[in-house]
Amino acid sequence: MQIWLLILGMLAITFMIRYSFFAWPNLRFPRLVEQGLHYVPVAVLTAIVVPAMLMPEGEWALEWDNAYLLAGLLAIFIAAISRNLLATIGGGLLSFFLLRWAFGQLPL
Protein backbone atom coordinates (compact mmCIF):
# COMPACT_ATOMS: atom_id res chain seq x y z
CA MET A 1 0.00 0.00 0.00
CA GLN A 2 2.76 2.41 0.96
CA ILE A 3 4.55 1.68 -2.32
CA TRP A 4 1.38 2.52 -4.28
CA LEU A 5 1.10 5.87 -2.45
CA LEU A 6 4.74 6.55 -3.28
CA ILE A 7 4.14 5.73 -6.95
CA LEU A 8 1.15 8.11 -7.04
CA GLY A 9 3.23 10.82 -5.37
CA MET A 10 6.00 10.36 -7.95
CA LEU A 11 3.38 10.46 -10.72
CA ALA A 12 1.97 13.76 -9.40
CA ILE A 13 5.38 15.42 -9.04
CA THR A 14 6.73 14.22 -12.40
CA PHE A 15 3.57 15.18 -14.28
CA MET A 16 3.36 18.62 -12.70
CA ILE A 17 6.95 19.35 -13.74
CA ARG A 18 6.43 18.15 -17.31
CA TYR A 19 3.09 19.93 -17.70
CA SER A 20 4.25 23.17 -16.04
CA PHE A 21 4.93 25.17 -19.21
CA PHE A 22 2.41 23.36 -21.40
CA ALA A 23 -0.30 24.44 -18.93
CA TRP A 24 0.14 28.14 -19.75
CA PRO A 25 0.31 28.26 -23.54
CA ASN A 26 0.59 32.05 -23.65
CA LEU A 27 3.53 32.38 -21.32
CA ARG A 28 6.52 33.86 -23.19
CA PHE A 29 10.11 34.13 -22.13
CA PRO A 30 12.64 36.88 -21.99
CA ARG A 31 15.52 36.28 -24.39
CA LEU A 32 17.87 35.45 -21.53
CA VAL A 33 15.70 32.50 -20.44
CA GLU A 34 15.44 31.22 -24.00
CA GLN A 35 19.19 31.43 -24.39
CA GLY A 36 19.62 29.54 -21.12
CA LEU A 37 17.31 26.76 -22.27
CA HIS A 38 19.68 25.92 -25.11
CA TYR A 39 22.29 24.85 -22.57
CA VAL A 40 19.99 22.74 -20.38
CA PRO A 41 20.21 19.34 -22.07
CA VAL A 42 23.99 19.48 -22.53
CA ALA A 43 24.58 20.64 -18.94
CA VAL A 44 22.14 18.19 -17.30
CA LEU A 45 23.13 15.14 -19.32
CA THR A 46 26.85 15.81 -18.85
CA ALA A 47 26.28 16.25 -15.11
CA ILE A 48 24.65 12.78 -15.01
CA VAL A 49 27.11 11.02 -17.31
CA VAL A 50 30.53 12.19 -16.11
CA PRO A 51 30.15 11.14 -12.45
CA ALA A 52 28.61 7.84 -13.63
CA MET A 53 31.79 7.19 -15.67
CA LEU A 54 34.33 8.32 -13.06
CA MET A 55 32.46 7.07 -9.99
CA PRO A 56 30.33 4.11 -11.06
CA GLU A 57 30.19 2.73 -7.51
CA GLY A 58 29.86 6.12 -5.81
CA GLU A 59 33.56 6.75 -5.30
CA TRP A 60 36.46 7.77 -7.55
CA ALA A 61 37.49 4.93 -9.88
CA LEU A 62 40.36 6.24 -12.04
CA GLU A 63 41.54 2.72 -12.81
CA TRP A 64 42.58 1.01 -16.01
CA ASP A 65 39.91 -1.67 -15.51
CA ASN A 66 37.03 0.79 -15.06
CA ALA A 67 34.92 -0.29 -18.04
CA TYR A 68 32.44 2.58 -17.44
CA LEU A 69 35.24 5.10 -18.01
CA LEU A 70 36.91 3.37 -20.98
CA ALA A 71 33.71 2.53 -22.85
CA GLY A 72 32.30 5.95 -21.96
CA LEU A 73 35.31 7.69 -23.52
CA LEU A 74 34.97 5.49 -26.58
CA ALA A 75 31.27 6.40 -26.81
CA ILE A 76 32.16 10.11 -26.63
CA PHE A 77 34.71 9.58 -29.40
CA ILE A 78 32.19 7.72 -31.59
CA ALA A 79 29.56 10.41 -30.96
CA ALA A 80 31.96 13.24 -31.82
CA ILE A 81 33.12 11.59 -35.05
CA SER A 82 29.86 10.09 -36.33
CA ARG A 83 27.22 12.35 -34.69
CA ASN A 84 25.09 9.24 -34.93
CA LEU A 85 23.04 8.08 -31.97
CA LEU A 86 22.63 4.43 -32.87
CA ALA A 87 26.37 4.06 -33.60
CA THR A 88 27.15 5.64 -30.22
CA ILE A 89 24.76 3.45 -28.26
CA GLY A 90 25.66 0.27 -30.16
CA GLY A 91 29.42 0.88 -30.13
CA GLY A 92 29.38 2.00 -26.50
CA LEU A 93 27.39 -0.98 -25.23
CA LEU A 94 29.37 -3.49 -27.29
CA SER A 95 32.73 -2.17 -26.07
CA PHE A 96 31.43 -1.95 -22.50
CA PHE A 97 30.41 -5.60 -22.35
CA LEU A 98 33.55 -6.76 -24.17
CA LEU A 99 35.68 -4.86 -21.63
CA ARG A 100 33.69 -6.19 -18.67
CA TRP A 101 34.07 -9.69 -20.08
CA ALA A 102 37.82 -9.21 -20.67
CA PHE A 103 38.29 -7.87 -17.14
CA GLY A 104 36.33 -10.81 -15.71
CA GLN A 105 33.68 -8.47 -14.29
CA LEU A 106 30.67 -10.33 -15.71
CA PRO A 107 29.11 -12.95 -13.44
CA LEU A 108 29.19 -15.69 -16.08
Next chain:
Amino acid sequence: MSRSQEFWHGCRDILPLIVGAIPFGIIFGTLSIGAGFSTWQAIGMSALVFAGSAQFIAITLITGGVGAAVVLLTTFVVNLRHALYSAALQPFVRHLSSRWRVPLAFWLTDEAFAVIQHRYASDDVSPHKHWFFLGAALTMYLSWQLATLAGIAFGQAVPNVASWGLDFAMIATFVGIAVPMMRTRPQVASALVAAAVALLTWELPYKLGLIAAALAGIVVGVWLEQRAERRAERHARKEANPCKSGC
Protein backbone atom coordinates in the same frame (compact mmCIF):
# COMPACT_ATOMS: atom_id res chain seq x y z
CA MET B 1 3.81 15.61 -44.50
CA SER B 2 0.47 14.07 -43.57
CA ARG B 3 -0.54 13.22 -40.00
CA SER B 4 0.21 9.54 -40.36
CA GLN B 5 3.56 10.20 -42.06
CA GLU B 6 4.56 12.47 -39.18
CA PHE B 7 3.39 9.85 -36.70
CA TRP B 8 5.40 7.03 -38.30
CA HIS B 9 8.49 9.21 -38.69
CA GLY B 10 8.24 9.93 -34.96
CA CYS B 11 8.06 6.19 -34.21
CA ARG B 12 11.05 5.58 -36.48
CA ASP B 13 13.30 8.43 -35.33
CA ILE B 14 13.12 7.45 -31.66
CA LEU B 15 14.15 3.83 -32.30
CA PRO B 16 17.91 4.41 -31.73
CA LEU B 17 17.11 5.91 -28.34
CA ILE B 18 14.95 2.95 -27.48
CA VAL B 19 17.92 0.66 -28.04
CA GLY B 20 19.57 2.54 -25.17
CA ALA B 21 16.46 2.65 -22.99
CA ILE B 22 15.65 -1.07 -23.16
CA PRO B 23 18.58 -2.32 -21.02
CA PHE B 24 17.79 0.50 -18.60
CA GLY B 25 14.15 -0.61 -18.38
CA ILE B 26 15.26 -4.20 -17.94
CA ILE B 27 17.51 -3.32 -15.03
CA PHE B 28 14.73 -1.23 -13.48
CA GLY B 29 12.35 -4.20 -13.66
CA THR B 30 14.99 -6.48 -12.22
CA LEU B 31 15.97 -4.16 -9.36
CA SER B 32 12.37 -3.33 -8.43
CA ILE B 33 11.71 -7.01 -7.69
CA GLY B 34 14.90 -7.01 -5.61
CA ALA B 35 13.64 -3.94 -3.70
CA GLY B 36 10.52 -5.83 -2.61
CA PHE B 37 8.06 -4.54 -5.22
CA SER B 38 5.33 -6.86 -6.43
CA THR B 39 5.14 -7.45 -10.19
CA TRP B 40 2.13 -5.10 -10.36
CA GLN B 41 3.91 -2.37 -8.41
CA ALA B 42 6.92 -2.54 -10.74
CA ILE B 43 4.62 -2.34 -13.78
CA GLY B 44 2.63 0.43 -12.08
CA MET B 45 5.70 2.59 -11.51
CA SER B 46 6.81 2.33 -15.15
CA ALA B 47 3.28 2.93 -16.43
CA LEU B 48 2.42 5.87 -14.14
CA VAL B 49 5.71 7.64 -13.39
CA PHE B 50 7.50 6.93 -16.71
CA ALA B 51 10.79 8.63 -15.81
CA GLY B 52 13.76 6.27 -16.09
CA SER B 53 16.42 8.00 -14.01
CA ALA B 54 13.93 8.98 -11.25
CA GLN B 55 12.53 5.41 -11.11
CA PHE B 56 16.03 4.03 -10.95
CA ILE B 57 17.11 6.37 -8.16
CA ALA B 58 13.83 5.77 -6.26
CA ILE B 59 14.47 2.02 -6.29
CA THR B 60 18.02 2.58 -5.04
CA LEU B 61 16.73 4.79 -2.21
CA ILE B 62 13.94 2.37 -1.24
CA THR B 63 16.44 -0.50 -1.15
CA GLY B 64 18.52 1.68 1.19
CA GLY B 65 15.52 2.00 3.52
CA VAL B 66 14.93 5.75 3.01
CA GLY B 67 11.52 7.29 3.85
CA ALA B 68 8.86 8.34 1.35
CA ALA B 69 9.46 12.08 1.81
CA VAL B 70 13.10 11.77 0.71
CA VAL B 71 12.13 9.66 -2.31
CA LEU B 72 9.58 12.29 -3.36
CA LEU B 73 12.03 15.17 -2.88
CA THR B 74 14.64 13.32 -4.94
CA THR B 75 12.08 12.65 -7.67
CA PHE B 76 11.41 16.38 -7.81
CA VAL B 77 15.09 17.33 -8.03
CA VAL B 78 16.01 14.66 -10.58
CA ASN B 79 13.02 15.46 -12.82
CA LEU B 80 13.36 19.22 -12.63
CA ARG B 81 15.17 19.16 -15.98
CA HIS B 82 11.83 18.22 -17.55
CA ALA B 83 10.52 21.69 -16.64
CA LEU B 84 13.16 23.04 -18.96
CA TYR B 85 12.19 20.60 -21.72
CA SER B 86 8.59 21.63 -21.17
CA ALA B 87 9.60 25.28 -21.52
CA ALA B 88 11.68 24.62 -24.63
CA LEU B 89 8.80 22.83 -26.43
CA GLN B 90 6.06 25.17 -25.19
CA PRO B 91 6.20 27.53 -28.21
CA PHE B 92 5.45 24.56 -30.48
CA VAL B 93 2.50 23.12 -28.53
CA ARG B 94 0.82 26.29 -27.32
CA HIS B 95 -1.71 26.21 -30.18
CA LEU B 96 -2.88 22.69 -29.22
CA SER B 97 -5.88 21.92 -27.02
CA SER B 98 -5.32 20.49 -23.55
CA ARG B 99 -6.57 17.15 -24.90
CA TRP B 100 -3.20 17.09 -26.70
CA ARG B 101 -1.05 18.98 -24.23
CA VAL B 102 -1.83 16.80 -21.20
CA PRO B 103 -0.79 13.44 -22.72
CA LEU B 104 2.17 14.95 -24.60
CA ALA B 105 3.44 16.40 -21.31
CA PHE B 106 2.97 13.07 -19.55
CA TRP B 107 5.10 11.37 -22.24
CA LEU B 108 7.85 14.01 -22.29
CA THR B 109 11.14 12.17 -21.61
CA ASP B 110 14.81 12.91 -22.36
CA GLU B 111 14.66 10.61 -25.36
CA ALA B 112 11.41 12.03 -26.73
CA PHE B 113 12.69 15.57 -26.18
CA ALA B 114 15.88 14.88 -28.13
CA VAL B 115 14.10 13.74 -31.30
CA ILE B 116 11.11 16.09 -31.04
CA GLN B 117 13.24 19.20 -30.60
CA HIS B 118 15.17 18.10 -33.67
CA ARG B 119 11.93 17.75 -35.66
CA TYR B 120 10.59 21.15 -34.59
CA ALA B 121 13.96 22.73 -35.45
CA SER B 122 13.88 21.46 -39.04
CA ASP B 123 12.98 24.08 -41.64
CA ASP B 124 9.92 22.59 -43.35
CA VAL B 125 6.60 24.11 -42.35
CA SER B 126 4.33 21.26 -41.34
CA PRO B 127 1.13 21.82 -39.37
CA HIS B 128 1.24 18.23 -38.06
CA LYS B 129 4.54 18.11 -36.19
CA HIS B 130 2.66 17.23 -32.97
CA TRP B 131 1.81 13.91 -34.62
CA PHE B 132 5.56 13.29 -34.82
CA PHE B 133 5.71 14.11 -31.07
CA LEU B 134 2.87 11.64 -30.42
CA GLY B 135 4.49 8.85 -32.45
CA ALA B 136 7.89 9.25 -30.81
CA ALA B 137 6.43 9.53 -27.31
CA LEU B 138 4.05 6.57 -27.64
CA THR B 139 6.75 4.31 -29.08
CA MET B 140 9.02 5.23 -26.17
CA TYR B 141 6.21 4.57 -23.67
CA LEU B 142 5.31 1.14 -25.04
CA SER B 143 8.97 0.10 -25.23
CA TRP B 144 9.55 1.19 -21.65
CA GLN B 145 6.63 -0.96 -20.46
CA LEU B 146 7.85 -3.98 -22.42
CA ALA B 147 11.42 -3.51 -21.14
CA THR B 148 10.09 -3.35 -17.56
CA LEU B 149 8.14 -6.58 -18.10
CA ALA B 150 11.23 -8.24 -19.58
CA GLY B 151 13.26 -7.04 -16.59
CA ILE B 152 10.76 -8.47 -14.12
CA ALA B 153 10.89 -11.84 -15.88
CA PHE B 154 14.67 -11.64 -16.27
CA GLY B 155 15.15 -10.72 -12.60
CA GLN B 156 13.09 -13.68 -11.52
CA ALA B 157 14.94 -16.10 -13.85
CA VAL B 158 18.60 -14.98 -13.75
CA PRO B 159 20.43 -14.47 -10.48
CA ASN B 160 22.75 -11.39 -10.08
CA VAL B 161 21.55 -9.64 -13.21
CA ALA B 162 21.94 -6.39 -11.27
CA SER B 163 25.73 -6.79 -11.24
CA TRP B 164 26.05 -6.94 -15.03
CA GLY B 165 26.29 -3.16 -15.37
CA LEU B 166 23.27 -2.70 -17.62
CA ASP B 167 23.14 0.87 -16.33
CA PHE B 168 25.88 1.70 -18.85
CA ALA B 169 23.09 1.86 -21.42
CA MET B 170 22.00 5.15 -19.86
CA ILE B 171 25.53 6.57 -20.19
CA ALA B 172 25.81 5.59 -23.86
CA THR B 173 22.38 7.07 -24.62
CA PHE B 174 23.02 10.37 -22.86
CA VAL B 175 26.46 10.66 -24.52
CA GLY B 176 24.79 10.06 -27.89
CA ILE B 177 22.28 12.84 -27.19
CA ALA B 178 24.63 15.38 -25.62
CA VAL B 179 27.87 15.19 -27.65
CA PRO B 180 26.34 15.99 -31.07
CA MET B 181 24.72 19.06 -29.43
CA MET B 182 28.14 20.47 -28.56
CA ARG B 183 28.72 22.39 -31.77
CA THR B 184 29.72 25.79 -30.41
CA ARG B 185 32.43 26.86 -27.96
CA PRO B 186 29.90 27.99 -25.30
CA GLN B 187 28.17 24.58 -25.56
CA VAL B 188 31.45 22.74 -24.94
CA ALA B 189 32.37 25.08 -22.08
CA SER B 190 28.90 24.59 -20.57
CA ALA B 191 29.36 20.81 -20.61
CA LEU B 192 32.87 20.97 -19.10
CA VAL B 193 31.75 23.27 -16.27
CA ALA B 194 28.68 21.11 -15.55
CA ALA B 195 30.91 18.02 -15.40
CA ALA B 196 33.42 19.67 -13.06
CA VAL B 197 30.72 21.00 -10.70
CA ALA B 198 28.95 17.61 -10.71
CA LEU B 199 32.19 15.93 -9.60
CA LEU B 200 32.92 18.57 -6.94
CA THR B 201 29.39 18.45 -5.48
CA TRP B 202 29.08 14.66 -5.65
CA GLU B 203 28.82 14.42 -1.85
CA LEU B 204 25.68 16.59 -1.62
CA PRO B 205 22.55 14.61 -0.69
CA TYR B 206 19.47 13.99 -2.83
CA LYS B 207 21.21 14.64 -6.16
CA LEU B 208 21.37 18.37 -5.34
CA GLY B 209 24.82 18.40 -6.96
CA LEU B 210 23.13 17.58 -10.28
CA ILE B 211 21.06 20.77 -10.09
CA ALA B 212 24.07 22.85 -9.01
CA ALA B 213 26.07 21.44 -11.94
CA ALA B 214 23.27 22.11 -14.42
CA LEU B 215 22.83 25.71 -13.25
CA ALA B 216 26.58 26.36 -13.41
CA GLY B 217 26.74 24.94 -16.94
CA ILE B 218 23.79 27.06 -18.10
CA VAL B 219 25.17 30.28 -16.59
CA VAL B 220 28.59 29.76 -18.20
CA GLY B 221 27.05 28.91 -21.58
CA VAL B 222 24.83 32.01 -21.64
CA TRP B 223 27.64 34.25 -20.42
CA LEU B 224 30.04 33.08 -23.15
CA GLU B 225 27.35 33.34 -25.83
CA GLN B 226 26.52 36.91 -24.85
CA ARG B 227 30.19 37.84 -24.74
CA ALA B 228 30.68 36.45 -28.26
CA GLU B 229 27.61 38.40 -29.44
CA ARG B 230 28.90 41.69 -28.00
CA ARG B 231 32.24 41.11 -29.68
CA ALA B 232 30.60 40.40 -33.03
CA GLU B 233 28.53 43.59 -32.67
CA ARG B 234 31.59 45.73 -31.94
CA HIS B 235 33.34 44.16 -34.89
CA ALA B 236 30.36 44.86 -37.18
CA ARG B 237 30.20 48.51 -36.07
CA LYS B 238 33.89 48.93 -36.84
CA GLU B 239 33.48 47.45 -40.30
CA ALA B 240 30.54 49.75 -41.04
CA ASN B 241 32.31 52.91 -39.83
CA PRO B 242 36.02 52.31 -40.23
CA CYS B 243 36.82 56.05 -39.82
CA LYS B 244 34.82 56.69 -36.68
CA SER B 245 37.78 56.29 -34.39
CA GLY B 246 39.85 58.62 -36.54
CA CYS B 247 41.56 57.96 -39.88
